[in-house]
Amino acid sequence: MAFAYINGVPKVGYLVDSAWLLSDSCRFRVKPTTSDSKSESRPETKTSSETKTDMPPPSPASSVCSDHSSASLPASLKRKKGAATPSKEEEKKGEEEERWPLRNVVFIEDSRVVQMGKVLKVDGAYVAVKFFGRDNEGASTSRDEGSTLLQDCRLLRKDEVQLVKGASAPRNPDCFQRVPKKVNVVESGQVLAVSVDCDNIHAVVQSGSRLSYVVHNLSSGKTEQNSQFPTDAQSFLGTRKSPITLHTTSEECQPVVLCDGNGTIYPLAKDCNDNIRDPLWLDLPPVSSVAMRVSHLTPIAPNQKTKTAIFALTLQHQRLMPYILRCEVERVKSVISILEEDLKSSNSSKLMGEVTKEHCDGNRNILHMCVNACIPTSNKDYDQEPSMMSSGAAFSSTLDAVNSAVDALTSIQRSDEPSSRSTMTVRELIRRASSAARGVSGLDVRDLEGAESGISIPALHWPTEPPPSYDSIHTDSAVSGLGTGLGTSSGAGPSSGSGGADITPLGAGPVKLEDKERRTAALQILHLVLESRPFQPHLAALLTARNAEGCTPFMQAVCGRAYPAALTIMNCAQKIAGRGESTETDRGVLMSMLYPPGSSLDNSPLHVLCANDTCSFTWTGADHINQDIFECKTCGLTGTLCCCTECARVCHKGHECKLKKTAPTAYCDCWEKCKCKALVAGLQSSRFTLLNKLLAETDLVTIPNSRGENILLFLVQTVGRQLVEQRQHRPIRTRVATARKAHIADGELSLPVPETHHIQG
Numbered sequence: 137m138a139f140a141y142i143n144g145v146p147k148v149g150y151l152v153d154s155a156w157l158l159s160d161s162c163r164f165r166v167k168p169t170t171s172d173s174k175s176e177s178r179p180e181t182k183t184s185s186e187t188k189t190d191m192p193p194p195s196p197a198s199s200v201c202s203d204h205s206s207a208s209l210p211a212s213l214k215r216k217k218g219a220a221t222p223s224k225e226e227e228k229k230g231e232e233e234e235r236w237p238l239r240n241v242v243f244i245e246d247s248r249v250v251q252m253g254k255v256l257k258v259d260g261a262y263v264a265v266k267f268f269g270r271d272n273e274g275a276s277t278s279r280d281e282g283s284t285l286l287q288d289c290r291l292l293r294k295d296e297v298q299l300v301k302g303a304s305a306p307r308n309p310d311c312f313q314r315v316p317k318k319v320n321v322v323e324s325g326q327v328l329a330v331s332v333d334c335d336n337i338h339a340v341v342q343s344g345s346r347l348s349y350v351v352h353n354l355s356s357g358k359t360e361q362n363s364q365f366p367t368d369a370q371s372f373l374g375t376r377k378s379p380i381t382l383h384t385t386s387e388e389c390q391p392v393v394l395c396d397g398n399g400t401i402y403p404l405a406k407d408c409n410d411n412i413r414d415p416l417w418l419d420l421p422p423v424s425s426v427a428m429r430v431s432h433l434t435p436i437a438p439n440q441k442t443k444t445a446i447f448a449l450t451l452q453h454q455r456l457m458p459y460i461l462r463c464e465v466e467r468v469k470s471v472i473s474i475l476e477e478d479l480k481s482s483n484s485s486k487l488m489g490e491v492t493k494e495h496c497d498g499n500r501n502i503l504h505m506c507v508n509a510c511i512p513t514s515n516k517d518y519d520q521e522p523s524m525m526s527s528g529a530a531f532s533s534t535l536d537a538v539n540s541a542v543d544a545l546t547s548i549q550r551s552d553e554p555s556s557r558s559t560m561t562v563r564e565l566i567r568r569a570s571s572a573a574r575g576v577s578g579l580d581v582r583d584l585e586g587a588e589s590g591i592s593i594p595a596l597h598w599p600t601e602p603p604p605s606y607d608s609i610h611t612d613s614a615v616s617g618l619g620t621g622l623g624t625s626s627g628a629g630p631s632s633g634s635g636g637a638d639i640t641p642l643g644a645g646p647v648k649l650e651d652k653e654r655r656t657a658a659l660q661i662l663h664l665v666l667e668s669r670p671f672q673p674h675l676a677a678l679l680t681a682r683n684a685e686g687c688t689p690f691m692q693a694v695c696g697r698a699y700p701a702a703l704t705i706m707n708c709a710q711k712i713a714g715r716g717e718s719t720e721t722d723r724g725v726l727m728s729m730l731y732p733p734g735s736s737l738d739n740s741p742l743h744v745l746c747a748n749d750t751c752s753f754t755w756t757g758a759d760h761i762n763q764d765i766f767e768c769k770t771c772g773l774t775g776t777l778c779c780c781t782e783c784a785r786v787c788h789k790g791h792e793c794k795l796k797k798t799a800p801t802a803y804c805d806c807w808e809k810c811k812c813k814a815l816v817a818g819l820q821s822s823r824f825t826l827l828n829k830l831l832a833e834t835d836l837v838t839i840p841n842s843r844g845e846n847i848l849l850f851l852v853q854t855v856g857r858q859l860v861e862q863r864q865h866r867p868i869r870t871r872v873a874t875a876r877k878a879h880i881a882d883g884e885l886s887l888p889v890p891e892t893h894h895i896q897g
Contacts, residue, residue, distance in 0.1 A: 137244045138164060140236050151243075152233060161237045168231060242356060252300070256289065263297060264289050321352050321359070329382040329394070336360070338384055338392060342369045349394075349404065349412060364411045366790070367402075367684045374398040374499045383426050391445045393426050399452065400497035401426075408772040409792065415684065416811065417498045419461055419505070424450040455487075457494045460505045462647045463657040468664055475670040485670070492674045503678045503689040506665060507705075509658030511696035512816050514651050655698075662701055666708045676712055679705065679729040687739060690730050694741045697748055697818030699826050702741075706730065706829060723835075731836060738789055742836040742847055745827055746854070751814040752780040753804040756865055760801045763861040768793040771810050780804040781857065786814045 140147050149164030257264035266289045321327065325343035332338070337352040347365035352358070365372065373380075378399030384392050394402045399422035407413035427448040435442050459467040471491075478485045496505055649657065665671055671678075682688055687695060690709065693702035709729040714722035727733075731741055752763060765778035770791035773779050783806040784793050806812045830836055840846045845853075
């Protein structure tokens with residue numbers, strides 16, 4: 137017998153076929169419901185009453201009523217008896233056979249009807265049991281006679297009798313499972329952490345480089361959830377100084393806390409595809425212990441929740457990381473001075489080793505956190521930048537990027553081929569493509585309305601699978617000797633080291649700094665760490681370390697649009713790589729810090745730098761324009777919600793994001809639904825300086841993205857598309873712009889002025 141929930145209807149059936157695998161489907165004889173049997177017997181009851189329709193109904197006071205009722209009683213009883221007890225053949229005809237998948241079936245174990253009795257006497261390994269009959273079940277034994285009592289009793293062994301629970305709770309366990317039960321949580325993979333509650337088994341499983349969060353139901357014996365992590369296994373394991381732990385509670389809507397290999401908390405939040413969403417880090421240090429419980433509250437209002445989760449965390453103390461998070465420059469200088477004194481006293485400093493191994497959540501070291509503090513959060517300080525005030529200057533900078541990429545590719549081809557004929561062909565082809573993009577976009581056409589029709593913009597598609605890595609194209613050998621620093625620069629810390637590095641309490645109040653002050657202080661701290669003498673032997677290891685997204689500190693600075701920090705790190709990486717000496721080994725050391733082998737092709741610093749344009753909402757506002765719009769099923773941007781091309785490349789990279797086939801007249805909704813990363817532009821002058829350095833001093837121009845597009849094709853397509861989209865946006869009056877900005881400010885959004893990024897043809 138089995139139970140199944142088919143098409144929203146619960147059904148009970150008997151297995152007909154032989155079942156061997158849970159992936160098969162077998163035939164079941166469905167047992168008819170009681171409502172079906174009653175509906176079948178109702179027509180027969182009507183026929184019995186129809187035999188007497190020719191007789192008028194008797195009067196209630198007449199004696200004829202009893203005569204007719206008594207006369208018709210046997211016939212009615214016979215018919216009802218025949219309908220109530222159908223034969224076995226009729227039962228089989230009423231039953232139907234259906235094919236059910238075994239994964240959706242719960243089998244009911246057959247159990248025999250056992251006899252119940254009462255233990256009268258216990259003698260060693262034997263007991264005297266009196267079994268109850270149907271007539272005297274539960275009767276007291278005090279009134280029974282001796283002969284009758286002996287006839288109803290049996291002598292049994294203790295192991296042949298099982299105690300039945302009564303009304304009161306038992307003091308001893310009912311049963312023991314002597315052999316552990318094997319539960320197949322995953323077919324293949326390694327279980328990193330496991331936790332059990334009353335209903336489920338929670339596990340974090342590693343399969344190759346993939347991680348998944350699995351929930352196994354103990355009642356059904358099936359896997360209810362199998363959510364994929366956006367982080368690869370190597371970044372999740374981190375330094376492996378702490379075991380991976382998973383903490384759960386026994387509540388129905390239970391919170392789950394996961395700690396990675398560094399001992400830091402990894403957020404477990406679901407996206408719209410039931411996978412683990414991209415984590416939003418809280419900048420927490422490693423955790424020593426975690427405790428949590430669910431507390432029940434007294435309901436105050438009908439719609440309020442009655443449960444709250446309480447977490448207690450014991451955070452590990454770190455020496456340098458708290459001052460970096462608080463952007464306290466003087467405190468960092470005092471710590472560096474203490475490290476210098478400790479290094480003078482002993483050649484191998486244990487304190488220095490502890491400082492270099494400090495991490496925050498997301499597998500981020502001290503350089504990652506310095507870069508994180510340098511990331512801009514507002515466009516307020518960049519509104520008066522000269523390169524962004526003029527639209528013509530912005531367009532010329534974009535064309536300069538195309539020309540710089542052409543020059544870089546030309547120099548590489550000249551080094552590979554002595555002949556310059558093919559090089560001139562490539563230059564001419566790209567220059568014609570850029571001029572064609574300008575012509576298509578309408579820069580040379582006075583009529584704006586006539587140029588808007590018949591323009592085709594290449595469609596983009598981001599695959600759901602992870603993009604190929606950098607080492608699939610460039611199979612560089614591993615660089616040896618990264619643990620030793622090649623350059624020694626003078627320390628920038630103070631000469632007089634006072635013992636001012638006292639322990640900072642974790643509960644200290646926040647430092648209230650403006651965005652510009654915070655970024656300035658963080659950039660000073662980054663300079664101090666990169667130029668200090670104690671950190672020189674460890675800089676190569678710190679600069680090649682990757683965070684949870686697989687980014688080095690330089691790649692994180694480019695992704696976060698902290699371009700001054702990226703320039704600082706690149707200058708330091710060039711010093712470590714040999715102070716500008718162009719050899720193959722030095723180029724490999726440099727690339728291991730800027731873009732190491734094995735990284736995703738979509739994380740190439742050159743492609744990310746060129747794709748770091750602002751969201752179209754920053755200059756369109758709530759106005760609908762004709763543009764390429766995308767839907768992201770991972771973030772829930774479906775239906776009437778959509779995002780622009782810039783957000784699809786930056787915010788929804790690696791998601792299930794594809795071009796919408798509906799009418800492309802819309803504005804971007806990314807900032808409303810998600811944490812948009814394309815609202816802040818960053819310092820554009822540093823951006824173009826960094827672009828020229830990457831083109832001139834690296835070979836990133838030869839590496840395509842995950843869609844197979846080289847940087848030249850990407851830039852030409854981007855310039856043509858952006859000019860077509862931005863030409864349709866009419867400049868609005870100042871009064872309307874001020875009103876729109878005030879409306880956006882009511883929603884607590886700090887968006888840039890739309891005219892800042894408007895490029896006019």
